[in-house]
Amino acid sequence: MSSSRTNGKVVALESLGDIVRDGESVAFGGGWFANHPMAAVRQLIRAGRRDIHAITVVGSVDMDLMAAAGTLGHLSFSMVTLEAFGLAPNVRGGIESGSLPFTEYTGLGLLIGLEAQGRGMPYLPYRGPFGSDIPGRYPDIYATTTCPFTGEELTAVRALQPDVAIVHALRADAEGNAQWDGTSGPDVEMAKAAKRVIVTCEEVVDRQVIVDNAHMTKLPGYYVDAVIEAPFGAHPTSHVPRYAMDAWELMGYAAAAGDPAAIAEYVAQISGETEEGYRTRVLKGRDSVLSALVDAAEVIEGAQA
Amino acid sequence: MTDYEIHELMTCRVAAEVDNDGVTVMGSFTPLAYASYMLAKLTHAQDAYLVGFDAVGMAPVQLSFTGAEASAYKGAACRWGMLTEINSIHLANHGGVEAVSSAQFDGSGAINLSAIGPFDAPKVRLPGGAGAAEVIKMYRKMIAYFGNHNPRTLVDKVQFVTGTRWKVGDRAREEAGLQPGPIVVVTNLAVLVKDDDDRPFRIESVHPGVDVRTVVDNTGFELQVPADVPVTAEPTQEQLDLLRNRIDPFGTVKFDFVSGRERLSYLKEILDAEWDRAAARLA
Numbered sequence: 001m002s003s004s005r006t007n008g009k010v011v012a013l014e015s016l017g018d019i020v021r022d023g024e025s026v027a028f029g030g031g032w033f034a035n036h037p038m039a040a041v042r043q044l045i046r047a048g049r050r051d052i053h054a055i056t057v058v059g060s061v062d063m064d065l066m067a068a069a070g071t072l073g074h075l076s077f078s079m080v081t082l083e084a085f086g087l088a089p090n091v092r093g094g095i096e097s098g099s100l101p102f103t104e105y106t107g108l109g110l111l112i113g114l115e116a117q118g119r120g121m122p123y124l125p126y127r128g129p130f131g132s133d134i135p136g137r138y139p140d141i142y143a144t145t146t147c148p149f150t151g152e153e154l155t156a157v158r159a160l161q162p163d164v165a166i167v168h169a170l171r172a173d174a175e176g177n178a179q180w181d182g183t184s185g186p187d188v189e190m191a192k193a194a195k196r197v198i199v200t201c202e203e204v205v206d207r208q209v210i211v212d213n214a215h216m217t218k219l220p221g222y223y224v225d226a227v228i229e230a231p232f233g234a235h236p237t238s239h240v241p242r243y244a245m246d247a248w249e250l251m252g253y254a255a256a257a258g259d260p261a262a263i264a265e266y267v268a269q270i271s272g273e274t275e276e277g278y279r280t281r282v283l284k285g286r287d288s289v290l291s292a293l294v295d296a297a298e299v300i301e302g303a304q305a
Numbered sequence: 306m307t308d309y310e311i312h313e314l315m316t317c318r319v320a321a322e323v324d325n326d327g328v329t330v331m332g333s334f335t336p337l338a339y340a341s342y343m344l345a346k347l348t349h350a351q352d353a354y355l356v357g358f359d360a361v362g363m364a365p366v367q368l369s370f371t372g373a374e375a376s377a378y379k380g381a382a383c384r385w386g387m388l389t390e391i392n393s394i395h396l397a398n399h400g401g402v403e404a405v406s407s408a409q410f411d412g413s414g415a416i417n418l419s420a421i422g423p424f425d426a427p428k429v430r431l432p433g434g435a436g437a438a439e440v441i442k443m444y445r446k447m448i449a450y451f452g453n454h455n456p457r458t459l460v461d462k463v464q465f466v467t468g469t470r471w472k473v474g475d476r477a478r479e480e481a482g483l484q485p486g487p488i489v490v491v492t493n494l495a496v497l498v499k500d501d502d503d504r505p506f507r508i509e510s511v512h513p514g515v516d517v518r519t520v521v522d523n524t525g526f527e528l529q530v531p532a533d534v535p536v537t538a539e540p541t542q543e544q545l546d547l548l549r550n551r552i553d554p555f556g557t558v559k560f561d562f563v564s565g566r567e568r569l570s571y572l573k574e575i576l577d578a579e580w581d582r583a584a585a586r587l588a
Contacts, residue, residue, distance in 0.1 A: 106438035130469070152482070
């Protein structure tokens with residue numbers, strides 16, 4: 001039995017600041033308003049991490065909050081938006097003022113760069129974003145290559161290896177076997193590409209629970225270095241089927257985010273409380289409704305899939 | 306004449322482009338596009354194959370801000386992640402209809418979702434294109450929709466090309482290994498179509514009460530104006546009933562057409578209604 005199986009990987013959220021170091025590149029899982037590892041984001045802020053090179057495919061409040069807290073030294077992304085709640089004001093402000101260096105990927109290019117790394121390839125070719133101005137901006141990431149068989153011109157995207165990937169799963173065991181029921185977004189690709197992988201999850205379970213639901217294991221434990229139990233760990237983004245996004249907290253965030261004094265207070269509050277304290281303060285017994293929102297979402301009856 | 310609002314006409318016109326061929330993927334919750342796909346699936350394109358939030362083969366769902374993801378999952382045949390999805394749909398030429406909106410759009414079919422002003426020090430940093438840079442090229446049909454048809458959005462040349470159609474004409478697309486199909490622009494004034502690399506967009510139709518001159522004056526790129534420009538079909542009563550009662554009872558599509566101070570209160574009203582419905586299930 002390998003050491004990865006005998007040594008439990010379960011650690012407390014509070015140790016995250018020791019696992020992730022200033023200046024490292026960190027891929028954050030989730031996408032849209034789904035499944036961002038928000039408990040980990042909050043903990044990195046509490047730990048005072050600085051100069052983090054964040055990598056996100058479709059980021060939202062996770063990236064904006066870290067931009068506001070001064071956690072980020074660089075941002076690689078294909079999209080960051082608060083959707084109905086507006087543009088992400090702190091990411092936007094950081095880029096417009098020049099204080100937040102950034103790399104804008106095309107969405108598929110970023111995923112394929114992660115895929116290349118996960119497959120042990122230095123790059124992968126694909127039918128890329130022909131005509132886009134983005135590749136020309138980043139000759140160290142995008143190049144043109146030719147198919148050796150047909151002569152077709154293709155886009156080559158360089159392998160991307162984050163120092164760390166942090167993803168939020170439904171459950172994991174002490175070996176790091178991690179399961180998702182709802183969306184897994186870019187999580188698996190990020191984990192396969194990164195040097196170290198941290199899984200936060202709604203609950204840590206016995207191996208037997210994982211075995212009983214083995215079809216839901218999307219990330220086997222040999223990839224994983226640390227497992228952290230973090231209930232409501234994606235809040236205020238969603239973790240289907242457990243809870244929907246907390247649109248009310250997001251609305252509050254968006255209102256604060258565009259105001260320097262208000263966002264400083266928002267960040268100070270998170271920095272000064274534990275994750276448990278955060279849950280108590282923000283959920284205020286609303287957790288049952290956030291769960292009921294998942295059940296309330298309707299498929300239109302009588303119509304065919 | 307049936308009483309309807311402009312976002313309903315636009316939804317119906319986008320829905321008309323959705324057919325039973327290929328796979329249509331939804332990412333971010335963009336209500337008008339979502340409503341169009343659901344409407345098509347409940348009417349003329351019941352075999353349209355939908356994917357939302359990596360939930361593949363999803364059933365038509367009722368729109369809501371908090372429930373879009375959960376409802377997509379509930380009726381889906383399969384749950385993937387992003388990489389499987391892009392390799393299996395977008396890059397494998399299975400994509401049917403892609404509907405996008407952007408801050409700027411030009412007469413070549415290019416979109417700008419990146420920056421207004423210099424890319425490195427922008428006046429306005431936009432959200433970024435996610436997969437649009439690749440996807441609008443790969444899909445059989447590209448639909449671009451704009452709730453406010455004006456020359457600041459429909460420009461002669463976008464300031465930054467986040468993505469393009471790359472090849473427009475059917476033959477050029479097929480030679481490049483892409484599915485043939487047009488670019489269709491649906492705005493609050495008109496429908497514009499481009500299906501040839503060397504010819505400009507032409508006005509396909511103007512909406513009821515809109516004259517051709519208004520469309521030309523509000524478009525920053527060259528338009529081909531046919532001698533006779535038809536009027537866009539109005540929504541039918543059946544379509545309006547489906548949209549208002551079954552697909553979008555909370556009114557999420559209209560949210561993108563509400564501006565200024567009313568926008569936030571409109572959003573709050575929808576969210577309150579969503580909350581009340583969920584809370585009632587607990588009671």
